[in-house]
Amino acid sequence: MTDLFGDSPEHDELEYEEERASRRQRRTSGQGGNGRGDSRSAREVARRRRRSIFSFVVMIAILGGIGFFAVKIIVPSVTPDPQATPMVTDYPGPGHDEVTVDIPEGANGAQIGDILTTAGVVATTDAFSAAFAANSAATSIQPGSYSLALEMKASDAVSALLDPNRRVDSRITIPEGWRADQIYARIADNLGIPVEDVTTAAHDYASFGLDGPPNTNDGVLDPMEGWFYPSTYSVPPGSTAADVLKQMYDRTISELDKLGVAPEDRLRVLTIGSIAIKEAFFEEDWPKVTRVIENRLVPGNATGATTLGMDSTLDYAWSVQNPGQTMDPSLHNSDTSPYNTRKNSGLPPSPIGSIDSRLMEAAVYPEEGDWVFFVSTDLCSGVTTFTDDYNEFLQLQEQFRAWNEKYVANGSTCPVPEG
Structure with a gap:
């Protein structure tokens, strides 16, 4: 037994061996026990017994403390408390009070779940994601x-x-x-x-993060023309004109x-x-038109000029x-x-x-071709023919004039297709 507080075990053993040697010497020398030696031996035995008992008591106390710590501290930390409140993964509903949440463009189920969890609408993102996956109509949110x-x-x-009656915003379609x-x-x-x-x-160019107008060309009618992306936009309650316009401008960029x-190429x-x-x-036909525009801007092209000759630009102005x-049309030439x-x-x-992304793409990636002319020979059907031959272009113009005469004679009304 280890003596935790007294002499070391080595010291006790040495002392004990010395005492045994002394007793042997006394027996050999004929000095049997004289009372004093026996008394001293008895005291030694009693002292060792007391020391052993004390060490045993101390060890029991230490082990008891460890057991108490395990029962009170460790076990509760790894054993569920039957009285504790279980973690909520989904609310039972139907809910209470009201809160307004904004769902951004392109948000998926998990992202919507994060938004609703943060707002306190649902208990967990996982619960919403599972409900989202289980509802086949959820992708139309x-x-x-x-x-x-x-x-x-x-x-x-x-x-x-999915309930339109829950919408508290208005919508603007451009x-x-x-x-x-x-648009304004x-x-x-x-x-x-x-x-x-x-x-x-x-x-207010600063509201778009601009130092000035994005278009400084001479003769421009509106420096912001073309910079507002056509789409359907959500307009939350309290939105200002600047808020809506910023959405449209940012989408274009x-x-x-x-x-x-x-x-430098955006304009x-x-x-x-x-x-x-x-x-x-x-x-x-859009990538073909953009190719015609690019071809006509090249000096020495088949038209003999670098003018686009497109009436839509003047019609805009x-x-x-x-x-109203x-x-x-006679003003086009003057x-x-x-x-x-x-x-x-x-x-x-x-x-x-x-313009939207499809037209942007048509402008960035025109279709390959040598065309410098195109004519819509039937405005009702929208049929458009592209060519790089001037004589063919003149023939296409004649076809359009013939169609237009019938169109005007019909009261400028497109015929109803048969069937």
Whole structure:
């Protein structure tokens, strides 16, 4: 037994051996026990016994302390407390109170779950993700602002996001090809504010992170023309015109960046794409129109000039400066506007409308071809023919004139297709 507080075991053993040797010496010398020696031996035995008993008691106390620590500290930490509150993975519903949450464009189930968990709508992202995966309609959840209850069952939260009555925002849809003045009017109507306020917000360049106008070309009618992306936007309660316009501007920059368009080339891409949508009816023709534009800008091309000769550019300027009026075609050859691409070489000073990513891509990647002419020979069907031959171009013009005579004679109404 180890003596924890007294002499070392080695010392006791040495002392004991010395005592045995002394007793042997006394026996050998004929000095048997004389009373004093026996008394001293008895005291030694008693001292050792007391020391052993004390050490045993101390050891029992230490082991008892360890046992107490294990029972009170370690065991509770690894053994579930039957009285403890279990972790909530999904609320039972139906929930209480109301909170507004914003679901951004392109958010997936897990991202929506994170948003709702943070807002206190659902208990966990995992519960919402599972409910999202179990509902086949969940992928049609639209971006926007929703009024939802706190502590909803995850499956109920998915259903609520699919309920249009839960929407607390309004929506603005901007079609492809719309001019900036048309966009301003729609935003004003949606927000219930004067269109002048929207126009002012559109030209607060600092609100877009700009040091000045993004277009400083001579003769430009609106420096922000073409910079507002056409799409459907969520407008949360309390949004300002600047908030809405910033969404549209940022989307344009984002889409251009995705296509790898350098900042110095953005205006050119927007301008070419905006002409393509005005000149061709069908998406598959847009890359052909952008190729014609590029080919016509090359000196020495088959047209003999570097003018685009596209009436859509001057029609744009006329519409902006004369709202609600139709331009007389005879003015195409005489109007001195910088947007008259029959008279002026190169591109017009600005885009002539807003374009989406498909038109941006058509401007960045024109279809390969030598075409420098195209004619839509039937405006009702949208059929457009492309050529690099001037004589063929003249024949296509004759076909268009013949079609137009019938169109006018029919009261400018396209015939209803048979069947």
